Amino acid sequence: MADITVHKFGGSCLREKEDIERIAEIIKQSSDRPVIVVSALWGMTDRLIRAENDPTYAGRLVQDLRSQHLIFAPGLDLGPFGYLFEKVISGIENNLLEYTSGEASSNCKNLILAAGERLSALAVAHKLRDTGVDEAHPIGAEDIGLKLKGRTGATEIDIDMSSKYLDREKLTGIPILTGWFGEGEDGNIAVLSRGGSDHSAAAFANLLDARKLILWKDVDGIKRLNPRWGLDTPSIPYLGYEQAYELSMHGTPIIHRATVSPISELGIPVEVRNFHNPTSEPPTIIGPDLIKKGVIAIGCHPGVAVISDDKPLSSLLLSKIEEYEITPWLMKSTPESMKLVIPTFDFDRLEEYVQGKTEFKTAMVSIIGDCKVPSEYEIVSKNEFATRIIIECENLSQEIRNLYHSLFSLQDCK
Numbered sequence: 001m002a003d004i005t006v007h008k009f010g011g012s013c014l015r016e017k018e019d020i021e022r023i024a025e026i027i028k029q030s031s032d033r034p035v036i037v038v039s040a041l042w043g044m045t046d047r048l049i050r051a052e053n054d055p056t057y058a059g060r061l062v063q064d065l066r067s068q069h070l071i072f073a074p075g076l077d078l079g080p081f082g083y084l085f086e087k088v089i090s091g092i093e094n095n096l097l098e099y100t101s102g103e104a105s106s107n108c109k110n111l112i113l114a115a116g117e118r119l120s121a122l123a124v125a126h127k128l129r130d131t132g133v134d135e136a137h138p139i140g141a142e143d144i145g146l147k148l149k150g151r152t153g154a155t156e157i158d159i160d161m162s163s164k165y166l167d168r169e170k171l172t173g174i175p176i177l178t179g180w181f182g183e184g185e186d187g188n189i190a191v192l193s194r195g196g197s198d199h200s201a202a203a204f205a206n207l208l209d210a211r212k213l214i215l216w217k218d219v220d221g222i223k224r225l226n227p228r229w230g231l232d233t234p235s236i237p238y239l240g241y242e243q244a245y246e247l248s249m250h251g252t253p254i255i256h257r258a259t260v261s262p263i264s265e266l267g268i269p270v271e272v273r274n275f276h277n278p279t280s281e282p283p284t285i286i287g288p289d290l291i292k293k294g295v296i297a298i299g300c301h302p303g304v305a306v307i308s309d310d311k312p313l314s315s316l317l318l319s320k321i322e323e324y325e326i327t328p329w330l331m332k333s334t335p336e337s338m339k340l341v342i343p344t345f346d347f348d349r350l351e352e353y354v355q356g357k358t359e360f361k362t363a364m365v366s367i368i369g370d371c372k373v374p375s376e377y378e379i380v381s382k383n384e385f386a387t388r389i390i391i392e393c394e395n396l397s398q399e400i401r402n403l404y405h406s407l408f409s410l411q412d413c414k
Contacts, residue, residue: 003211005032008201012218037201040116073123117178135173146182198256206262216275221284240289250299296369303344309356
C-alpha cells in the first residue's frame with residue numbers, strides 16, 4: 001500500500017474559483033497517495049451562522065450558496081455528485097426554516113453549520129474529477145466513524161473510539177473528507193472550535209498512519225512573531241511538537257492547539273506550506289522535540305487574570321476548570337496558598353467561583369527556546385521548551401517589538 005500524505009485545505013485556500021484548480025495541481029504532483037481534508041469555502045461558516053440568527057438573510061442565502069459553489073465547480077449539479085449536492089442544498093433550506101421557526105431540534109444548528117464543509121468537499125471532488133483525478137470522491141467525516149469527545153460542541157476528536165469504528169473501506173481512491181465536525185457522543189453531529197479542521201486532518205493522519213501531514217495556508221509557514229504585532233519576521237524552519245503546542249496557546253493562529261497531540265503520538269511530521277506560492281520559502285516543519293540553544297519564536301496572548309489566595313484551590317473551582325475545559329498557564333495549590341493564571345476570557349466564566357485576590361495584567365508571553373529573560377519581566381513558568389512571562393504595559397505592540405529586538409537581531413525583521 002502506498003504511503004499516505006494528508007493534505008488539509010482551509011477556507012483561506014478556497015477564496016476564488018481558481019483555488020480549486022490549484023488544489024488539483026498540488027494533488028496531481030503528489031508522489032504519495034493523497035487524502036484531502038477541507039474546510040468550507042472562505043467566509044461560508046460566518047454566513048451560515050448569520051443565517052441562523054437572521055430569517056431575512058436566511059431566505060436568500062440558500063440560492064446564493066448554490067450559485068457560489070457552481071461558480072467554483074461548474075456542472076456540479078449535473079455530474080456524479082449532483083444528487084448529493086441537491087440533497088445538501090435542500091437540507092440547508094429545510095434546517096434553516098426549522099431553526100428560524102423556533103421549533104428546531106437540538107441538532108439542527110450543527111446540521112446547518114456542517115453543510116459548509118459538505119458543499120466544499122463536493123465542489124473539490126467534482127473539480128478534481130473534471131481535471132482528470134478520477135478517483136476523487138467526497139466523504140462526510142461522521143459517515144465513516146469519526147468520533148468526537150462531547151455533544152454538540154467538542155474540544156477534540158476521540159482517537160481511540162474513531163480507530164475502533166473507522167470504516168477504512170470507504171477511504172479508497174482519493175477521499176475528500178469534511179473537516180471540523182464528526183459524530184458526537186449522543187450520535188448526532190458535533191463540531192469542534194473554529195479552526196478545528198487542522199485537528200481533523202491531524203486525526204486522520206493518525207488513524208491512517210500517514211507519512212506526513214501538510215497544512216496548506218495563505219502564509220509562508222509559521223513566523224517567529226505573529227505579524228499582528230507590527231513586524232515582518234522570518235518563518236521558523238523547524239518546531240518541536242511541544243513548541244508548536246505552546247505557540248498555539250499564545251496567539252499563533254496558524255495551527256490549532258488540538259492539532260499537535262494526534263501527530264506527536266506517532267511521530268508524524270507536519271509541513272506548514274504557502275498554498276498560493278508553494279515554492280516561495282521552505283515550509284515550517286513540526287516534528288519531534290529537539291533541545292537547541294537560542295530563541296526560536298515569541299507568542300503573545302493579550303489579557304491575563306492572576307488569581308491568588310492564602311488557602312488551597314477550592315474543589316468547586318477546580319471542578320469548574322475541568323468542566324469548562326480551561327487550560328491554565330499556571331495552577332499551583334498547597335495547604336497554605338494557591339495561584340492560578342488564566343486568560344481573561346476564561347476568568348469571565350469562572351468569576352462567580354473565584355475567591356481571594358484577582359489582578360489583571362496586559363499579556364502573557366511565551367518565549368520559545370532557551371534564553372535569558374530581561375529582569376523587568378515576571379517569569380510565570382520555565383521548562384526546556386519555553387519560558388512564560390507576564391507583561392504589564394500601556395502599549396503592548398511596542399513592548400512586544402522591543403522584546404523581539406532584544407532577543408533577535410535587528411536584521412531579522414523589517
